[in-house]
Amino acid sequence: MGGRSASLQLEDRPADVDILAELIALQDDGPKDIGFFGTRNMGLLHQNLIEVLSYAMVLTDNHLFTSGATGTNAAVIRGALRAEKPHLLTVVLPQSLGCQPPESQELLTKVRNVIEMPQNDKLQLFEASRICNRDIVQRVRQILCFAFHDSRLLLQTCEEAQAARKMVTLFYLD
Numbered sequence: 001m002g003g004r005s006a007s008l009q010l011e012d013r014p015a016d017v018d019i020l021a022e023l024i025a026l027q028d029d030g031p032k033d034i035g036f037f038g039t040r041n042m043g044l045l046h047q048n049l050i051e052v053l054s055y056a057m058v059l060t061d062n063h064l065f066t067s068g069a070t071g072t073n074a075a076v077i078r079g080a081l082r083a084e085k086p087h088l089l090t091v092v093l094p095q096s097l098g099c100q101p102p103e104s105q106e107l108l109t110k111v112r113n114v115i116e117m118p119q120n121d122k123l124q125l126f127e128a129s130r131i132c133n134r135d136i137v138q139r140v141r142q143i144l145c146f147a148f149h150d151s152r153l154l155l156q157t158c159e160e161a162q163a164a165r166k167m168v169t170l171f172y173l174d
Contacts, residue, residue, distance in 0.1 A: 031061040035136045035161075037154055038072025038146035039173065046173055047075040050146060054079030063088045065136045067129065070104055072146050077107055086112040090139075094132035095120045126153060133157040142167040148174045 034057060038050065054064055054076040066076040066089075073091070080089035091111050093100065096118035100108065108114055117135075120128035130153060137143065143161045147154035149172060161168050 031063065032142050033063045033065065033140040034142045034144060035140040035166075036064055036066040036072065036076040036144050036146075037133060037136070037157055038076075039148060039151055039154065040068075040071035040073075042071050042146065042173060046146065047071070050075035051079035051082075053144075055083050058083035058085050058088045061085075061088065063090065065090045065092060065140055067092050067094060067132050067136060068100065068104060070101065074104070074107060077111060081110055089113060090115065092132055092136050092139075093117060094125065094128035095123075129153060130156070134160065137161045137164060137166060140166065143169065145170045146173055148172065 036050070036054065050072055056079075057064055058080045064076060064080050066073045068091075077089065077091060080086075089111060090113040091108060092115045093108075094117055096116045097105060097108060097114065099121055117128065117132060120131055123131075133153070134157075137157065137160060143158065143166050145154055145158050145168065147158075147170065155170075158168050158170050
């Protein structure tokens with residue numbers, strides 16, 4: 001019985017370490033690299049909230065990373081641009097700029113730091129987005145995600161980020 005108890009304590013220890021790491025991260029009020037993820041299909045109210053949030057994050061010198069330029073991503077881009085600190089916004093596209101919808105291309109002309117992934121042009125958008133999301137997760141310390149309960153790719157991205165010991169905040173839109 002004693003060996004079993006010791007084994008349980010060892011298994012519980014990483015969770016304690018994770019909780020401490022999260023508490024330390026919450027207390028660290030310095031600038032962070034933050035990845036924003038979210039669905040393309042969201043209402044105007046949610047987009048406005050995300051735009052205000054990204055605006056505030058950039059004003060406090062956080063560097064935002066997002067993907068594409070529709071829905072959540074467009075809101076992040078608009079908010080960050082409004083803060084007039086273009087060096088604190090990086091957009092990582094899942095494919096080349098030419099694969100983006102025209103309205104996205106127009107918004108992206110205002111972004112200084114755009115990273116394209118033309119090697120993914122022949123992939124379906126779902127798979128290209130998975131690769132892009134992983135790239136963003138590697139670049140950041142914290143994740144903010146806006147998803148529905150059935151947003152498979154976004155939920156998988158959050159799980160992968162947690163496994164990589166990133167601080168993840170997931171907002172459900174439904």
